[in-house]
Amino acid sequence: TSDPGIYEITEDCTSTNCIVFGAFASGNYKFNNHAHVVGGNKNAICLTRTAVNAYFDGDGVWENPSGYGIWKAYATGELKIYGGTFIAQTHAVYAEKGVIEIYGGEFKVSTEDKKYLLNCKDENYSAGTANIKVYGGKFYGFDPAHSMSEPGGEVSFVAEGCMSVEIEPGVFEVTGPRE
Numbered sequence: 001t002s003d004p005g006i007y008e009i010t011e012d013c014t015s016t017n018c019i020v021f022g023a024f025a026s027g028n029y030k031f032n033n034h035a036h037v038v039g040g041n042k043n044a045i046c047l048t049r050t051a052v053n054a055y056f057d058g059d060g061v062w063e064n065p066s067g068y069g070i071w072k073a074y075a076t077g078e079l080k081i082y083g084g085t086f087i088a089q090t091h092a093v094y095a096e097k098g099v100i101e102i103y104g105g106e107f108k109v110s111t112e113d114k115k116y117l118l119n120c121k122d123e124n125y126s127a128g129t130a131n132i133k134v135y136g137g138k139f140y141g142f143d144p145a146h147s148m149s150e151p152g153g154e155v156s157f158v159a160e161g162c163m164s165v166e167i168e169p170g171v172f173e174v175t176g177p178r179e
Contacts, residue, residue: 004052009033009060026051026077033060033084044071045088051076056084056105063087065110068094075129081105081137095120095130101159102174106138114141118157119149126151133159134174143172 004027012035029052037045037060045064048054051074056062062069062084069088072079075097085106086092092107093100109117117139124130134144134157144157145164158164162176 006030013037028053030055033058036061044068047071053078055080057082061085072098091116091119093118100132102134102137104136108140116149117142122151132157135159139172141170
């Protein structure tokens, strides 16, 4: 995707080449997913590059069984998730640089080790140039308030004023103020 705009995803996409896309040109992109979408054998469901603002919403499923889910590669621009189900092999959400904000949705990984469901590039997290802030959502097998995915021990991705509660065994829901 190289043209900013609003993209309504209204049908299933199971080809290995049709779901993995990136927002590459500067501008605003909004992806409203209304269907089950499978990513195939690619690096990420969506990879943002350059100074883009990307927003994800809807009740559809974004799935990449052999790679990452949402990947923010550059510090500039916003990346916000408001809804949808994100299933990836190891990282449902990955911040290489910049901040990713999560306001809703469901997040899962297919590996047994759920430690990296939300993850930042280690050296950038340590330098303060990569982070994830969680304001809402459900997380399966992963408590965003007690993550061990970053160097130096346990960290919390839960935004100030929000809280993570185990609503059933192994399922954590973050609630609190919304944008």
